[in-house]
Amino acid sequence: MTADTALHLNVFVPTTGHHEASWLHEKAQPERTTDISYYREIAQIAERGLFDSLFLADQLAIGRSVRHVAQGKLEPLTLLSALSGATERIGLIATASTTYNEPYNLARQFASLDHISGGRAGWNIVTSWSAEAAGNFGASERAQHGDRYQRATEFVDVVSKLWDSWEDGARVYDRHNGIYADTDRIHQIDHRGDHFTVRGPLDQARSPQGHPLLVQAGSSESGRNFAARYAEAIFTAQQDLADAQAFHTDVKGRARAFGRDTASLKILPGLSPILGSTEAEARANEEALNALSLPAVGLKHLSQRFDGFDFSNLPLDEPISIDSFPAPETVQGAQSRAGIILEIVRRERPTLRQLLHRLAGGRGHKVLAGTPKAIADHIQTWVEQGAADGFNIMPAVSPSGLTEFVDEVVPILQQRGLFRTRYAGRTLRDHFGLPRPASRYARSA
Numbered sequence: 001m002t003a004d005t006a007l008h009l010n011v012f013v014p015t016t017g018h019h020e021a022s023w024l025h026e027k028a029q030p031e032r033t034t035d036i037s038y039y040r041e042i043a044q045i046a047e048r049g050l051f052d053s054l055f056l057a058d059q060l061a062i063g064r065s066v067r068h069v070a071q072g073k074l075e076p077l078t079l080l081s082a083l084s085g086a087t088e089r090i091g092l093i094a095t096a097s098t099t100y101n102e103p104y105n106l107a108r109q110f111a112s113l114d115h116i117s118g119g120r121a122g123w124n125i126v127t128s129w130s131a132e133a134a135g136n137f138g139a140s141e142r143a144q145h146g147d148r149y150q151r152a153t154e155f156v157d158v159v160s161k162l163w164d165s166w167e168d169g170a171r172v173y174d175r176h177n178g179i180y181a182d183t184d185r186i187h188q189i190d191h192r193g194d195h196f197t198v199r200g201p202l203d204q205a206r207s208p209q210g211h212p213l214l215v216q217a218g219s220s221e222s223g224r225n226f227a228a229r230y231a232e233a234i235f236t237a238q239q240d241l242a243d244a245q246a247f248h249t250d251v252k253g254r255a256r257a258f259g260r261d262t263a264s265l266k267i268l269p270g271l272s273p274i275l276g277s278t279e280a281e282a283r284a285n286e287e288a289l290n291a292l293s294l295p296a297v298g299l300k301h302l303s304q305r306f307d308g309f310d311f312s313n314l315p316l317d318e319p320i321s322i323d324s325f326p327a328p329e330t331v332q333g334a335q336s337r338a339g340i341i342l343e344i345v346r347r348e349r350p351t352l353r354q355l356l357h358r359l360a361g362g363r364g365h366k367v368l369a370g371t372p373k374a375i376a377d378h379i380q381t382w383v384e385q386g387a388a389d390g391f392n393i394m395p396a397v398s399p400s401g402l403t404e405f406v407d408e409v410v411p412i413l414q415q416r417g418l419f420r421t422r423y424a425g426r427t428l429r430d431h432f433g434l435p436r437p438a439s440r441y442a443r444s445a
Helices: 036-048 076-084 103-117 131-135 145-164 221-230 241-257 279-292 295-305 335-348 352-362 372-384 400-415 428-432
Strands: 008-013 053-056 091-097 121-126 171-174 179-181 213-216 233-236 266-275 366-370 390-393
Touching: 008 036, 008 233, 008 266, 036 053, 036 076, 036 400, 053 076, 053 121, 076 091, 076 103, 091 103, 091 213, 091 428, 103 121, 103 145, 145 221, 213 221, 213 428, 221 241, 241 266, 241 372, 266 279, 266 352, 266 372, 266 400, 279 352, 279 366, 295 335, 295 352, 335 352, 352 366, 366 372, 372 390, 372 400
Parallel strands: 008 053, 008 390, 053 091, 091 121, 121 213, 213 233, 233 266, 266 366, 266 390
Antiparallel strands: 171 179
């Protein structure tokens, strides 16, 4: 197994689990979602399983279903800084918005996390599709989809320049002459663009990875181009092998068109495994979780995916028609996820209740109930058939679902030679087999 062909595993850390009713499950611990020891436990389980990284999402607004769904998680960068001291190797990826931040502050925060963790930081770049978030930042409405990506493109460019503004070795520590830093190797970036004017340089030395790992999670047309240009890992959602293969081929082709080595871009579809000792037991576990979910919660989540469209007047136990949905190109939120939901409706003609159950576990990500061997088979098939470079594991109930995966699925993957049996490096870039970028301002560059 080489760095280019290695299987990569990230755990998407939820509050109580990725199933919307997870907090009601007997193994869930909703009272601990603001307890640092809870997240420390999850991080250490994932590190015991030799995961490349753990990932914290962020939406900048309370969810519409807080009455019925456990929420109130901690701010990601603050939490990951704390977790860095409780772990040694696992990568630490936080979501941060290009719509509701400024480049200088965000560059500084992620560089700080990279220093604190010894080179394990990653940034999941989002443009914040939630309409609720806009009102928390003085905006009367959410920016248009295309406008958000235009701002994001310039935002990432500025952040990357700031990360490069100190060359490696700029701190010389010359005690004899009283010189701390070689100022010829510290650079103003003097960026002037459509959205930002930033002088620079950053107020701290270059971080261990040079650039924290860049991650992206949008799969719309704009999102794919953005990912192909910048991302080093993509968190995506596909339901079947053919769609995943098509996405994998498309985005890698776009990356090639930007002059990138396709091996520098790792694609990790979401997978929410529900384990059982037999197939029947796994299906029963999934059905038990679905039985805990409330239709009112599922309808709110579905509505949110389609910009507030009201589905509550539709019968729950009759097949839902594609004509009942707005066209995906009119959606200003998460366009790619809206497309996935519509494809489920086209292919399967579920009742509305069945659709809500499908989305309750993974919000459009693949939910797979099966034995540990069946889960390992799925992972192996998708990797070997060119549909994935790894997976974004989304435990239905946490931390028990992660423990089951680490103890029962990871050993099978290791026995098959698909997954590491030890960490070979110390940084997140090491885990992903990615080089450390040189500063664009360095004399050698």
